[in-house]
Amino acid sequence: MKNYKSLIYFGLISFCLTACGDKTPKEVNFTIGELSANIAIHTEAQSAFINASDPNEYVNEHSDELANESNSAPKGIEFSWTYKADNGAKPTDFTLNFKEKSSGDTYSVNVEGSPATVYNFKLVEEYTWNVSANYKKASFKSEDGSFSISNAEPIRNIYVEGLENVRDCGGWTLANNKKYKQGMIYRTCEFNSAKTNPFASLTDNGKDVLLKQLKIKSEIDLRKTLADNDDDEVNGITSSPLGDGVNYISCPMVFSQSNIYTRSENKDSLKRFFESLAVESNYPIAFHCVRGTDRTGGLAYVLGALLGMDETDLMRDYLFSNFANIKSNPIKAGNIDRNSFYIVGMSKCEGDTPMERAKNYLIENTGVSEATLDAIVSILTE
Numbered sequence: 001m002k003n004y005k006s007l008i009y010f011g012l013i014s015f016c017l018t019a020c021g022d023k024t025p026k027e028v029n030f031t032i033g034e035l036s037a038n039i040a041i042h043t044e045a046q047s048a049f050i051n052a053s054d055p056n057e058y059v060n061e062h063s064d065e066l067a068n069e070s071n072s073a074p075k076g077i078e079f080s081w082t083y084k085a086d087n088g089a090k091p092t093d094f095t096l097n098f099k100e101k102s103s104g105d106t107y108s109v110n111v112e113g114s115p116a117t118v119y120n121f122k123l124v125e126e127y128t129w130n131v132s133a134n135y136k137k138a139s140f141k142s143e144d145g146s147f148s149i150s151n152a153e154p155i156r157n158i159y160v161e162g163l164e165n166v167r168d169c170g171g172w173t174l175a176n177n178k179k180y181k182q183g184m185i186y187r188t189c190e191f192n193s194a195k196t197n198p199f200a201s202l203t204d205n206g207k208d209v210l211l212k213q214l215k216i217k218s219e220i221d222l223r224k225t226l227a228d229n230d231d232d233e234v235n236g237i238t239s240s241p242l243g244d245g246v247n248y249i250s251c252p253m254v255f256s257q258s259n260i261y262t263r264s265e266n267k268d269s270l271k272r273f274f275e276s277l278a279v280e281s282n283y284p285i286a287f288h289c290v291r292g293t294d295r296t297g298g299l300a301y302v303l304g305a306l307l308g309m310d311e312t313d314l315m316r317d318y319l320f321s322n323f324a325n326i327k328s329n330p331i332k333a334g335n336i337d338r339n340s341f342y343i344v345g346m347s348k349c350e351g352d353t354p355m356e357r358a359k360n361y362l363i364e365n366t367g368v369s370e371a372t373l374d375a376i377v378s379i380l381t382e
Contacts, residue, residue, distance in 0.1 A: 024135045025085035030142035032131060033080035033115075038150030041074040041121060042157070046323060050153045055316045056333040063330045072166070072324035073159035076117035081131045081142065091133035097141075101126035105183075107213050119159035120213055122182045123151045123171045154313065155320055156182055158214070161206035164199070165189045165292040165324035169300055170380070172317075174308030175355060178381045185277070185285045185380065186214060187300050189292040189324070192241040194223065194233050199290050199327070202241065210242055210286065218247040220276060220287035222269070222295045225252045233290060249276050253295050270366040273299065278375040293321045293331055301343050305354035306362070306373060307381055314354065 042050065045062075052058040059066065079096055094113060099106045102125060109118055114131075121127065126148040132141045156168035166189070170182035190200045191210075210216045219240045223233035233252075240246040251269040276282055289295035297318050304314050315333060322330045345365060351357035362368045 023087055023089060024137040025087045025089050025140070027086045028091075028133050028140035029084050030131060030133075030140075031082045032129075032142050032145045035077070035079075035145065035147035038148055039077055039121075040151055041077075041119075041123075041149060042151060042153060042155070043071065043075055045071065046074075046155070046157070046320075047153060049320065049323075050155055050316065055312070055319050059319050059322055059330050059332055066322040066330045068325060068327070070164060070325040072157055072164055072320075074119055074157045076119045076159070077121065077147070078115045078117050079129065079131070080115040082114065083131075083133055083142075085133075085140075089135060091135055093134050095132040095134060095139075097130050097132060099128045101128070103183075107215075109213070120209065121149045122168075123149060123154070123156050125149050155317065157320070157323075158186065158209075160188070160202070160209050162201045162203040163189055163191070163206055165321050165326065167320070169303065169317075172304065172309050172313055174381060175310075175353070176308065178308060180304070180307055180309070181380050181382050183214070184283050185287070185303075186216070187292055187296050188286050188288040189296075190221075190223065190288055190290050191219065192235055192237060194290050195235040207242060211246075214284060214286070216242060216246060216284050216286045218249060218276070218282040218285045220249045220251055220273060220285060222251055222253045222273075222287065222289040222299070224254065225250060247282060249273075249282075251276075253289070267366055270362075271368050274362060274366065274368045274376065275372055277303070278372045278379070280379050283379070291321075291326045291328075292324070293326055293328075297321060297331075298343050302346055302358050302361070303376075305346065305358035307377055308355050311354055 040047070049055060049058050094111050094116070096109045096111055096116060096118060097106065098108070100122065126146065128144045128146050130142045130144050132139045154172045156171045158166040158168060160166045167187060168182050169185045169187055170180040172180040174180055191202050193200055219242060221234060224231045225234055226232035238248070240248040249272065251273045253269050254265045273287070277285065287296060287299065301314050301318055304317060319331060319333070346357050346361040349357045349360040349364065351360055359373055362373060363370060
């Protein structure tokens with residue numbers, strides 16, 4: 001009997017210790033670290049390229065350093081905090097919560113603890129932020145802090161774990177003092193590994209960034225399929241690797257050393273691509289080929305021209321792909337003449353500006369209507 005009572009006694013002590021340790025606190029006090037009022041997101045090398053008067057000359061001078069290293073991601077921002085629960089309980093995890101001042105849009109990032117580095121903020125944007133300590137039965141939140149992204153430099157490059165060469169197409173100043181909207185359309189590399197020359201290895205964290213931070217609704221895949229081109233680049237997929245909630249639009253484009261802008265195989269895909277951009281419910285959109293350089297770069301060029309980007313900025317965006325580990329020789333301006341044939345096609349059309357030539361090219365060579373192109377401009381500019 002004595003041993004039995006001892007077991008009960010020690011069992012109760014053990015239970016109390018466990019219960020007390022797991023007990024949700026009534027109050028948690030936070031102190032959040034201060035952030036600079038103005039934060040830059042580009043690395044020193046990225047800023048040097050963006051600000052170069054001749055971006056192609058920058059690529060020429062740094063060709064040995066480019067195209068075989070992974071330098072396409074932005075700088076992250078480090079967030080720090082301390083906390084104290086009234087009962088000493090430890091949280092199960094933390095959540096960083098962000099709100100954009102201009103749009104009111106919010107998103108959250110789960111992190112293990114302080115400090116935590118977060119990426120992918122918009123250019124020239126003000127934010128409020130706070131941290132939540134999450135316990136089994138409750139969540140306690142800090143007061144709000146604030147910070148701003150000072151980058152007037154264009155190119156909102158994006159960090160997605162497992163992917164290279166990801167960036168927002170928006171953020172540029174356009175003709176007539178308009179702006180290319182951020183957060184609407186992204187250019188990337190592939191999401192699943194191609195059947196040949198695999199390039200991507202998207203992680204669960206990377207997938208969360210695409211779905212929860214960038215909130216991608218549609219994926220436009222420019223890679224060839226077996227059914228359309230007798231050559232499977234997509235590894236047999238018929239839906240988005242991001243899940244059934246993402247609209248998957250296949251626009252397979254032939255890519256070879258011939259006049260791609262006149263090839264009948266690509267006409268329907270080009271039309272489908274631009275008609276998809278005219279549907280507002282498709283946004284935010286991510287489009288890609290394999291590496292996100294040639295087919296993707298060419299279409300980004302034509303789209304940017306249609307919206308009103310000038311030729312230097314179009315080339316700057318095209319050449320920024322060199323900061324990704326694209327496993328090839330650096331891309332130079334001359335590549336456009338050899339590879340991005342739809343850009344060559346655009347340059348041969350009538351018009352005094354890239355905008356006029358892009359519009360004429362698309363109407364004449366793809367069958368896209370002027371109303372469709374006007375809808376794209378309306379959706380993507382402000």
